[in-house]
Amino acid sequence: MNAEPKVSIHPDATLLAASVAARLVTRLVDIQNERGTATVVLTGGSLGTAALRAVAQSPARSAVDWTKVDFWWGDERFLPETDTDRNAVQAQEALLNDLNVPQDRIHEFGSSDDFGSQDEAAADYASRLQAAADSETIELRDSRLPRFDILLLGVGPDAHIASLFPEMAGVRTTDVTVVGIADAPKPPPLRISLTLEAINSAEEIWLAVGGQDKAGAVGLALAGAGPVQVPAAGARGHKKTLWLIDQDAAAQLPHRLIGNGEA
Template sequence: MASASPSLPSTLRMLSSTLQRPPKISSPLLSLSLPSKTPALSLRFTQIFSGVSGLHPTKKHLGLRALASATDMASEKRVFDSGEDLAVSLAKYTADLSDHFAKNRGAFTVVLSGGSLIKCLRKLVEPPYVDSIDWSKWHVFWVDERVVPKDHVDSNYKLAYDGFLSQVPILPGHVYAINDALSAEGAAEDYETCLKHLVNTKVVDVSATSRFPKFDLMLLGMGPDGHVASLFPGHPLLNESQKWVTYIKDSPKPPPERITFTFPVINSSAYIALVAPGASKADAVYTALGGGSSQNSETLPVQRVAPEWALTWFLDKDAASKL
């Protein structure tokens, strides 16, 4: 079972001596189709998939504008009548990707966020997934974290541990929590150092397009204001283009001190599931997907999410009520 992870320096020492180099993917993942839908009766609307049914092997040859257009083509929206239906679909989606990457790359790198996301993963800790997933291949990260002790009520680690990690047999050394003994700036630098080590040892893939770390699956939540990770509307960190991990000391949402992945890292992900249930998200969902505009006429942070392969929105009928 997962347990409180060691500090990053000790984790790095352990990793350098114990982790094995997983096999590289020898060809584009053309054989991987998107996970199948839940039964049609569970959907309020039909799935909307505005492009090809798989990956885009030519995207690495495109410029940034063309890349953004290709990513839009790989966008999918799933809307469900209930949170239960959403959780069922998200579990299958995650399990299918886990199986593929575990078999073809030898590891499955998963990035978690906080908020309602962990509750939406609840089906993974139940049969058939808890028994069929190869949890030993999972490596778990956080897209952002509050700079608080791991047992603090505001900790994303604690939220994930209580609701998910403690119930599945992920190896403790494969759970990469921040070093909460450091300052926000120090914790961000330490986490980036950890990621660079894991890229060098081939645990985390690297994007041939951006040269930033390429996580297999990023499970993102979204706030009512359209923020993702700890990247908030109008904040200067939205434009950070060099760092992998940075920090914020003036978060408009408490607690104020956090670390966060930057958009170049988020968008280098192979797959992103954007999980945004609830009526409080309806305005932001409409702005992002329905052609609306934000109150201050600025692009919402969530509108900048554009992974290398596929973006899938998981919404309930309340979140999609204004579409």
Template sequence: MAVSEANNGRGELRILENLDELRTDLADYIAELSEAAVKERGAFAIALSGGSLIDLMGKLCEAPYNKTVDWAKWHIFWADERVVAKNHSDSNYKLAKDGLLSKVPIVPGHVHSINDSVSAEEAADDYMFVIRQLVKTRMVNVADISDCPKFDLILLGMGPDGHIASLFPNHSALDETDEWVTFIIDSPKPPPERITFTLLVINSASNVAMVVTGESKAEAVHLAVDNIGPDCPSLPARLVHPTEGKLVWFLDKQAASKLDGLQFSD
């Protein structure tokens, strides 16, 4: 069972019966966007986050996707990363490499990880330089309105506090309006030092997918999606509004359980 509907201008909702259905629907969605981007401009620029997201992308390693997706045209980025060694258990790069990248034929030079041997501030500056060079060659598209990188797809999870990437509630990084990539050294979740895409870049993407599962996220999903008036807490997830693109929420029934006015259909 799946529900697909618009909800108060907060994007398309896809609510799946269980995790297996969600994994399949997410794989179909990513494969379709990949095919369209490769056909249109010869490359697919995708940015990942950490958490359970890589596991939920796991179907892409299986048939038919492992054979039908044009992996050689993928360019992989990270919407946020912990400033730790690439082999560290907290590294989003390691999570993605172990769970996805090592299982499909992606070109190693197309995997754009951060410089993990410098400070968080230097790593953010370095990552922005890397992206800027790829925008110049159009491996990453450019947004018409913001002149920002326009990623074909940014995949985000969400924490129970409503944080996305490494943009946490009431953190000054949410107010960054000039830079594409910023850094934090005081993350409320360990490890403290991270780099993260800013809202400017997230909202410049062609497509943003918010992938959220589990009952512990249900209240945050409600606060991020539903139209609950001026007293709504300012969750980072609620600030995702792609300017020229499309927002899709992938939810299991537990994460969607507190949404207003749901209509399930078999």
């Protein structure tokens, strides 16, 4: 059974991004001490990118051996490779260009330059995930996926995670690890996303959420709503499910969870 959510509340979005960055560096050091290598699944959005920028600015980042970190993505916009709206482009500019990460450890989704449709790009990513899983030397929770140590997620005002939107086909998709999205209500409409099954294979899921416009989504997700209506409610890591939120996003948090946090 996957881990129940814990909540950590921060004064504002700037301090929240700094906290996510500090936690990420610390946790990656711990994982590398245990296993030698580590795997992170990145998210997009303003807060996710701000957290990566905070890692880049942190003197502690040198404690991580970045040559032994694999980076995957939870979702991507199906756009040309250099389009600045792509999550991968934003991550490269915020952090990855500054690190000594071998290119074969950076696993971007295919772009519209590479594939004729988002479904083809989804099938390619699923194939690459399977190949990575096949090369693992440890026992996996899902034989279709490599071990995901930390999976980062943002949450939209409508409670979407990755590119899994409420009531739409993507969040209902099962038995595959990656899905093409043809009609996302948030532009651009064409996207690729890990499925909820794939997301929930992660050892730890961190949902980083800031802003008053997200308060309703946070409140519903942590009050026990269903994942089809509130996709964020369905994200549960095996060992840890951690909501890292600012005071504005915590405005509608269920009272039973206030103080149920992690320092």
